[in-house]
Amino acid sequence: xxxxxxxxxxxxxxxEVLLLGSMVEQAIIGSVESLKKRDLKxxxxxxENDKAINKKRFEIENQLMIxxxxxxxxxxxxxxxxxTMEIISELERMGDYAKGIANINLRMGDQPxxxxxxxxxxxxxxxxxxxxxxxxxxxxxDLDTARAIPSEDDEVDGLYNQVYHELMMYVIQDPKTIxxxxxxxxxxxxxxxxxxxxTNICERTVFIATGEMTEIPSSSDMPGKS
Amino acid sequence: xxxxxxxxxxxxxxxxxxxxxxxxxxxxxxxxxxxITAIIGPSxxxxxxxxRSFNRMNDLTANARVxxxxxxxxxxxxxxxVDIVDVRRRVGMVFQRPNPFPKxxxxxxxxxxxxxxxxxxxxxxxxxxxSLRQAALWDExxxxxxxxxxxxxxxxxxxxxxxxxxxxxxxxxxxxxxASALDPISTLKIEELMHDIVRDYxxxxxxxxxxxxxxxSDFTAMMMIDDQRAGRMIEFNDTNVIFTNPKxxxxxxxxxxxxx
Numbered sequence: 219x220x221x222x223x224x225x226x227x228x229x230x231x232x233x234e235v236l237l238l239g240s241m242v243e244q245a246i247i248g249s250v251e252s253l254k255k256r257d258l259k260x261x262x263x264x265x266e267n268d269k270a271i272n273k274k275r276f277e278i279e280n281q282l283m284i285x286x287x288x289x290x291x292x293x294x295x296x297x298x299x300x301x302t303m304e305i306i307s308e309l310e311r312m313g314d315y316a317k318g319i320a321n322i323n324l325r326m327g328d329q330p331x332x333x334x335x336x337x338x339x340x341x342x343x344x345x346x347x348x349x350x351x352x353x354x355x356x357x358x359x360d361l362d363t364a365r366a367i368p369s370e371d372d373e374v375d376g377l378y379n380q381v382y383h384e385l386m387m388y389v390i391q392d393p394k395t396i397x398x399x400x401x402x403x404x405x406x407x408x409x410x411x412x413x414x415x416x417t418n419i420c421e422r423t424v425f426i427a428t429g430e431m432t433e434i435p436s437s438s439d440m441p442g443k444s
Numbered sequence: 445x446x447x448x449x450x451x452x453x454x455x456x457x458x459x460x461x462x463x464x465x466x467x468x469x470x471x472x473x474x475x476x477x478x479x480i481t482a483i484i485g486p487s488x489x490x491x492x493x494x495x496r497s498f499n500r501m502n503d504l505t506a507n508a509r510v511x512x513x514x515x516x517x518x519x520x521x522x523x524x525x526v527d528i529v530d531v532r533r534r535v536g537m538v539f540q541r542p543n544p545f546p547k548x549x550x551x552x553x554x555x556x557x558x559x560x561x562x563x564x565x566x567x568x569x570x571x572x573x574x575s576l577r578q579a580a581l582w583d584e585x586x587x588x589x590x591x592x593x594x595x596x597x598x599x600x601x602x603x604x605x606x607x608x609x610x611x612x613x614x615x616x617x618x619x620x621x622x623a624s625a626l627d628p629i630s631t632l633k634i635e636e637l638m639h640d641i642v643r644d645y646x647x648x649x650x651x652x653x654x655x656x657x658x659x660x661s662d663f664t665a666m667m668m669i670d671d672q673r674a675g676r677m678i679e680f681n682d683t684n685v686i687f688t689n690p691k692x693x694x695x696x697x698x699x700x701x702x703x704x
Contacts, residue, residue: 292687292699429689
């Protein structure tokens with residue numbers, strides 16, 4: 219086959235993207251888990267793991283650069299490699315959200331959580347699950363799945379709104395809780411952004427498969443959503 | 445007011461046969477004025493046959509028979525009474541291998557104009573400078589215009605051939621793999637000069653080099669042979685579309701190197 223080397227290298231890159239994706243997934247779940255348990259040591263580990271995520275992203279980027287320079291990809295190949303560049307950058311930023319959550323846990327020190335975490339772990343679970351499926355859709359170029367996932371963002375946004383209103387109630391009842399409420403609001407915000415970035419990955423998958431560069435409509439705008 | 449046709453050349457239902465063998469079948473497309481159109485496709489798909497149709501070079505091949513129309517500014521170049529010399533003046537050609545005449549650089553450039561009756565020495569000198577400047581060769585040869593064209597490097601020889609083609613002020617320039625025998629720097633020089641001169645000309649280039657087609661052309665025509673081994677145009681589009689999101693699976697396979 220004419221393209222054996224190139225095909226093998228593309229497959230290697232895709233495997234690396236899956237690996238990066240699973241590192242980010244674990245970071246998202248782990249960061250919320252350690253916050254829930256107020257496990258500072260585990261949050262410290264999340265920060266360490268983030269360095270590995272960043273390193274992996276640069277490695278893949280380098281691999282992509284070499285492929286673009288040596289194989290001079292066209293058409294579908296070009297869309298795939300250019301989009302993969304975008305996707306790994308989305309993944310790295312998602313890793314940063316997990317890192318942000320770990321930092322919040324560390325900054326809270328020995329202060330207790332304002333409230334037991336219920337919706338926030340659900341947001342993390344939903345986001346990580348969406349991420350996992352979006353990467354599977356990317357690998358398989360599964361158009362239907364890629365187009366369907368962004369609508370699940372509504373559920374994450376719904377949970378965010380719920381968390382937001384709940385935390386506001388605490389602040390209204392006792393303004394001294396404002397700092398602790400704010401921390402949790404930031405956690406929820408980070409998780410909400412994770413789901414947004416999953417949508418970006420799905421858009422890239424649609425682009426790779428069809429060449430159409432369009433936004434996939436998901437949720438309506440909400441307060442604080444950029 | 446002079447109107448400029450958006451389409452310099454229109455090809456309608458063009459077929460070319462060599463004896464019983466049909467080399468080109470039912471080609472329909474338009475070449476835009478002052479644009480570069482690339483013709484790509486695997487070996488034997490009829491690219492060069494199509495290119496040679498544009499200045500009736502196929503007339504030189506025994507048994508060749510052309511049907512359909514090639515309209516140059518709306519006029520069929522194969523119609524009865526059309527002056528073939530005039531067609532070849534209006535539609536110049538640059539070949540794969542540089543083929544300067546074994547004459548001086550000056551004589552190479554003035555060969556065409558002399559043929560068309562220009563004798564005045566200063567007129568000819570002016571044509572030489574203008575053509576060599578357009579071909580981005582003037583600065584390299586202005587002090588040795590009376591040396592043999594064959595004394596130049598391969599890349600310079602090819603630019604000399606382009607200057608020779610430009611000297612008769614053609615409207616369309618056909619290029620058949622003009623850089624395939626050249627090193628990368630000479631190739632880039634040819635590509636740069638194509639960009640420079642396309643303001644005044646219409647260029648059609650046949651190339652096997654996909655990156656070259658992607659770099660230089662505005663439009664790309666993709667050709668393939670069908671079951672009867674006749675060359676057909678399977679896709680014609682903006683070059684940007686052909687190389688990022690081609691519509692035909694066979695174009696996709698060809699530009700990504702799955703065959704060819």
